[in-house]
Amino acid sequence: MNASFTAEELQFQEDARQFLEAEFPKDIRAKVEQRVRLEKDDYVRWQKILYKKGWAAPNWPEEYGGTGWTAVQKYIFAEQMARFGAPEPVAFGMKMVAPVIYSYGNEEQKKRFLPDILASNVWWCQGYSEPNSGSDLASLKTSAVREGDHYIVNGTKTWNTLGQYADWIFCLVRTDNSVKKQEGISFLLIDMKTPGIKVSPIYLIDGTPEVNEVYFENVKVPVENLIGEENKGWTYAKVLLTHERTNIAGVPRSKVRLEKLRALAAKTADGNGGSLSDDPIFKKKIAEAEIQVLALEYAELRALAAVSVGKAPGPESSILKVVGTEVAQFIDELYMEMAAWQSLPFVPDQFVEGFSGEEIGENGEAATALNYFNNRKASIYGGSNEIQKNIICKAVLGL
Amino acid sequence: MLQDSVQKFVHRHYSFDDRNAIIDSGSGYSDECWQLFAELGWLTVPFSEDDGGFGGLATDMMVLMEEFGKAMVVEPFVPTAVLGGGLVAALGSEQQKEQNLGPLMEGKLQLGAALYETNGRYNLASVGTTAKRDGDHYVVNGSKILVLNGESAQQLLVSVRTQGAERDEQGISVVLIDAASSGVHKKAYTTVDGHRAAQISFTDVRVPVANCLGAEGEALSALRRVVDRATLCVSAEAVGALDMLLQKTVEYSKTRKQFGTAIGTFQALQHRMADMFIECQLARSIVVMAAMKLDSNLPDAEKARAVSAAKSRVGRAIRKVGQEAVQLHGGIGITNELDVGHLFKRVTGIETLFGNSDFHTARFASL
Structure with a gap:
């Protein structure tokens, strides 16, 4: 840890600046400056530009498409992004579910999900909190019951940010009621187009429908969408929350x-x-x-x-x-x-x-x-x- | 008695849903309620018996406003009765009072006070809007921001400069301008806390010289006194709203269960609610102090100092209690569906009205 940047780091800072100057779309920049709310298309368009440059996911391991930057480079890049008002990639896919998939998912899941997250082809949202499980997240009740090759999911998730745009949701679900609450939770990926899912906006006091309630009624989820082992979801989620906090x-x-x-x-x-x-x-x-x-x-x-x-x-x-x-x-x-x-x-x-x-x-x-x-x-x-x-x-x- | 009558009114006519419907209505306030205000005599509260009112005591206004605060009443009591009516009462001739105060107390006249400008921030002496004499008329030019009730007001009380430079204390007059006059342009909107206001510009608006309230160029000290009364009123309103925030937070903490128990059983949260209670009590106390001083024979400067002390301290309570109420509720505290978020928005709006805590702390120190 140094108090000033090296010559290489300063060069990287200049490269990042030039890239943002040239490639961050002027119309999105104007929106940010005038505080106009960004739409899905704005985020996706910008993230695809980052993807093309190979800079979409600085925190990922290189083998999955990360940049291989040092901590200082990541820091410099984040600072330049902020300077231009360039939005950080939407966290749910890039920063939240992806680390869980590459850390705990199987090879098939990595191949299936990570490239589309990296390329911003798929929009993810989060299914953690429930109306009666906020700070006490581990008390969550949304259930996933195994029936043959599927889980049948029932329950309600809340404070779901930008779920109205989402193609997929990652959820914490209860798969075992008979054990300590942390030990009966699993981490499940669910296609938002599955029958039985309803998204309903919650209006906040600033007038925006930024968050939603998501209802699951007998939603059939293939077992291959389970991450890692059944009932180990809490461990994975804790790691994810630590990532969320560093960001x-x-x-x-x-x-x-x-x-x-x-x-x-x-x-x-x-x-x-x-x-x-x-x-x-x-x-x-x-x-x-x-x-x-x-x-x-x-x-x-x-x-x-x-x-x-x-x-x-x-x-x-x-x-x-x-x-x-x-x-x-x-x-x-x-x-x-x-x-x-x-x-x-x-x-x-x-x-x-x-x-x-x-x-x-x-x-x-x-x-x-x-x-x-x-x-x-x-x-x-x-x-x-x-x-x-x-x-x-x-x-x-x-x- | 006053308190009892407002509580009955709120119980019958002013539920959270009633209020939401009123905010969404065309005028943003309920004329039916307004007529009830008149029938119940509330519109006479700010005026002295000589002016046909109930007595004009700040302590009475405080009681009324505190109850309004609990129910988040959006009817334009402060802009019409306290500011507009207050300026007519403080500066107007007998004829001007007769023409305006009677109809006002009967619920037939809506007023708005156009006093603040972009460059003036909270300084009432910063008046760039000019009134130039042309025969028996003034020609008014300039622009005012955030005129409360500006949309519905039939008559506007406008601070204008009849002489001097932009921030001179001398040379400020208050003129009555018919809101329908040619050259008056309004840009109306709802405020973040559900009230109505407008940005109003005046372009070569011709106003009869007879519409000047009081001696030309001598209005500033009366203007400050009237705005101080309005400041006391919104501070008292905040005291009512803050009490509601505390009450609702305590209730919620007793019913919301996490980790197998009501969150109100956690000592970390109990102490924070105790801190909220202390803030509410200090806010209430300092508002009582200011109201009593306004009703006393103390010199003007003493009264102004008391009002600034109250607004400054209430502003601090607003930050603390408002933020904690939301935090202890969690996400539900910032949703539209719950009244807590709306109370939070109203008290936050009050923090800005007529000068925030920093402004009033500095004013307190300078007086």
Whole structure:
């Protein structure tokens, strides 16, 4: 771990910058800058460009299509992506189910699923939480009963993000009721086109149908869609959640958002003839956020350094999840405070492609409160921040 | 008595579903409810007995607003009765009061106060909208952001500069402008917390000089006093809404089971709810303090300081209690179907209204 980049790393940074400059579609970049919501096509089009370049899945092992980058290169690339506002590949396929498939799936499953994930031919979504199983995920009740060559799946999954776009869903299902709750769970891949699956949107308070409930009624799933061994799903899921957490710190994005915030503050009137950049209270808040992001950045680099010498990402990743989401939420608050009155209009149409009416506010000001509301989810999902603290207590502090 | 009457009204007419239907309706508020407000005498609460009102006490407005806060009432009580009516009462001639306050208290007149501008942030003295004298008219040009009730208001009370430079304290007047006047352009919208507002521009709008409220160029101190009363009102509304958030969170924690037990049995969560309770109590206390000072004979600066203290402290409580209520509910806390998310949005909206905590902390320190 070094405080500055080597010449090779600097060259890589330049290559990444040039690639993004040339290949990240200008229309998607404009949407991101104007805070227009991205559609499925935007994600898929961009991910296919990354795929063509061979950069779709930096974290995968090379044999399945990973880039073979060092931890520092991955870090540099993520930072450049954030700088251009380029969206990270949608996590469910690339970052969540793929590691489980290449770690625990059989050869047939690897061949069948990984290439389509890498090439963004198939959109995946997650079937973990249930209405009565949130933080206590292991209490899940969706059942999969073996009948000949199939499982028959019944139950309800919730907080399913962007499931309306999905071709496949990976699910935790109960295959044994007679044992300790963690020991009767299996990891099942299900084609969303199977009869008996219904997707129903849940509207959030920012007005978006971003998440869904997914209902399973006598859904027939071939047994070859089981990952690994029956009743070992909890072990696989825990590994997956650890991966989710290391990706959750969001340092590059927070850094870029803070830079933009500072630039916008300099252009925002303070009401007294100066700009918000002159406002000591606001200045102090930005500085505090920057300092927190710096500490988080070096916490992440230390964790990466540990992984690069062969240690699996451990409970330390809980720190990245807690602090990463909290600092992102604090930045949401700062944007909202900066927009002041203009944070209040509820004009979601303004942030949908093709809007041509009269705009309220500038620089996405009218999206700031909505972002603040929406992103309260960050401290809830991926193992709530309370669960992360339980993990720290148990696994690190020995309490 | 006032509290009892609002609670009865809410019980009969203002369920969460009723409220959602009202927000989705054309005008964004219920005229039926508004007429009830008038019949029940609530629209007279902000006005002195001399002006035909109930007494105009801040402590009475506080009681009313707290109950409104619990039910998330969206009817334009603050913009019409407290801000608009308040400006007429504070600055207007007997004739102007007669023309406006009577119909207002009868539920027949909707008002909006157009006071804030893009460059002014929360500074009421930052007035770039100009009113230039032309014979017995003013010609008004400029633009105001977030005029509460701007869509339905028949008359607008607009802060204009009749002389001086953009942030001079002198030279600010308040004029009554008929919302249907030529040159008034409204861009109306719903706010994130279910209220209605508009961005309003004025292009060569001709306003009779007789529509100026009070002495030309001398309106700022009255403007501040009236906005302080409105600030007290929304702070009290927040106190009601925060209590609901706490109550709903505690109830939920007793019924939501995870790990084989109600989540309310976890001490880590119990302490957080205790912290929410402390915040709610401090918010309530400081609002009571501000209301009592507004009703006292203390100097204006003391009163202003009390209101800023209240808004600043309530804003801190809003962040804490609002965020914790959502966090303890989990994902369900940010869904449309549950009232908790809507309470969270309303209190967050209030945090911005008439200046956020940082603004009021600085104002408190400067007074």
